[in-house]
Amino acid sequence: MSGPVDPSTSTARAGLGVGDTGDGVDLVAPLTLASVRAYADLPSVDEAMEGRNSYRRYGGGNPQRLEEAMIELETVPGRAAPVARVTSSGQAALLLATTLLVTPSRSRMVVLRPCYGGTESLLAGPLGNLGVKVTTVDVPAGGGVDHGAIVAAALGPDVAAVVTEVITNPLIGVVDMPAVAAAAHQSGAACIVDSTFTPPFLFQPFAHGADLVIHSLTKYLSGHSDVIGGVLLIDAANPAGDWLDAHSRLLGCTLSPFDSWLALRGLRTAGLRMERGSQNAAALASFLAERPEIAAVHYPGMRGPQDAALAQRLLPRGTGAMLSIDLRGGGGAADAFIRGLNGIRLAPSLGDVATTVSYPASTSHRALSPQQRAALGITDGLVRISVGIEHIDDLKAEFDAALVAASAG
Numbered sequence: 001m002s003g004p005v006d007p008s009t010s011t012a013r014a015g016l017g018v019g020d021t022g023d024g025v026d027l028v029a030p031l032t033l034a035s036v037r038a039y040a041d042l043p044s045v046d047e048a049m050e051g052r053n054s055y056r057r058y059g060g061g062n063p064q065r066l067e068e069a070m071i072e073l074e075t076v077p078g079r080a081a082p083v084a085r086v087t088s089s090g091q092a093a094l095l096l097a098t099t100l101l102v103t104p105s106r107s108r109m110v111v112l113r114p115c116y117g118g119t120e121s122l123l124a125g126p127l128g129n130l131g132v133k134v135t136t137v138d139v140p141a142g143g144g145v146d147h148g149a150i151v152a153a154a155l156g157p158d159v160a161a162v163v164t165e166v167i168t169n170p171l172i173g174v175v176d177m178p179a180v181a182a183a184a185h186q187s188g189a190a191c192i193v194d195s196t197f198t199p200p201f202l203f204q205p206f207a208h209g210a211d212l213v214i215h216s217l218t219k220y221l222s223g224h225s226d227v228i229g230g231v232l233l234i235d236a237a238n239p240a241g242d243w244l245d246a247h248s249r250l251l252g253c254t255l256s257p258f259d260s261w262l263a264l265r266g267l268r269t270a271g272l273r274m275e276r277g278s279q280n281a282a283a284l285a286s287f288l289a290e291r292p293e294i295a296a297v298h299y300p301g302m303r304g305p306q307d308a309a310l311a312q313r314l315l316p317r318g319t320g321a322m323l324s325i326d327l328r329g330g331g332g333a334a335d336a337f338i339r340g341l342n343g344i345r346l347a348p349s350l351g352d353v354a355t356t357v358s359y360p361a362s363t364s365h366r367a368l369s370p371q372q373r374a375a376l377g378i379t380d381g382l383v384r385i386s387v388g389i390e391h392i393d394d395l396k397a398e399f400d401a402a403l404v405a406a407s408a409g
């Protein structure tokens with residue numbers, strides 16, 4: 001096909017074998033498990049060591065096919081393609097990114113909060129032991145705040161990178177990511193975007209100034225709760241890309257063939273799943289906003305006209321499939337609500353093909369103290385919802401029944 005195609009088209013075809021004469025080829029790539037290859041002589045092994053197939057920690061067919069699909073998805077039309085490595089988890093992608101950026105003179109990372117709890121914990125904990133310093137910047141939900149300015153106030157010549165999400169976990173606020181990247185660049189820092197909640201069908205961070213992009217493949221991109229994986233992509237113009245291969249080989253955070261194979265299989269339907277999940281989430285957010293049992297619905301664009309304008313500017317194709325609700329009645333009401341769900345499962349993750357709920361206070365944000373959670377707005381009544389592809393009428397009926405149960409209990 002000539003010319004650019006929609007990302008959902010190219011992903012539906014990701015990794016497919018090209019037809020051959022004679023006996024043909026497998027339509028989907030086989031799973032290759034060998035951890036090492038055999039060679040006939042020294043020149044062959046010498047040459048192979050420069051490539052990625054000799055030893056599976058360096059790459060291999062299944063991970064590389066997945067990387068190619070992710071590179072295609074995150075390539076901004078008209079621009080050079082990023083470089084990428086798939087990793088053993090989303091956390092490993094952040095670890096890999098940090099090792100590429102931190103230097104003795106730039107050893108501080110600025111993290112926008114709220115964000116996935118493990119982001120701050122990884123940087124401040126294990127990486128803190130190695131000398132990485134962390135400054136957190138709390139981004140208030142809603143419009144009227146200059147995100148670039150509040151990030152700029154935390155920057156200095158010792159900052160290696162700013163880490164931000166586009167849709168924040170778990171309060172589903174929209175971050176003015178382009179303004180954050182611009183502030184980072186002003187002080188010579190890189191901008192790392194964790195785009196896990198905003199797959200490339202909805203948002204391409206490199207088009208908005210990101211230098212490095214991370215996804216937890218565990219979530220929407222794989223989509224079936226059977227993979228733990230991540231990917232790190234680096235803009236073609238960023239020098240950190242030169243070291244990506246070496247660091248990935250040395251850290252040993254490679255994704256296994258089977259996880260790569262499963263992730264690629266899931267990825268092929270991710271465009272469709274995101275489209276339906278986004279539509280369902282929008283309908284559900286409006287439905288839940290009317291309910292008296294709920295103190296607040298956290299959903300992009302629902303915090304006033306400036307928030308709505310930011311959501312529309314950054315995410316015109318849809319704001320994703322995540323929302324959170326704050327139940328009146330706190331933890332007791334949240335427990336009764338979750339018990340009242342019938343087919344929707346409580347699971348400490350997101351991005352499954354089916355709707356799941358999670359409870360941030362005891363899962364993704366359990367490392368924060370109750371005071372820190374309260375300061376960020378992560379209340380005991382907060383339930384996070386990852387919306388799947390079910391029929392919207394069934395979702396509404398099930399949430400309706402659970403809300404009635406919560407208010408009765």
Ligand SMILES: Cc1ncc(COP(=O)(O)O)c(C=O)c1O
Binds near residue numbers: 116196
């Ligand atoms: C936004 C976000 N980023 C990163 C991660 C880490 O991903 P993984 O569990 O694949 O390491 C998570 C996990 O929940 C997440 O929600």
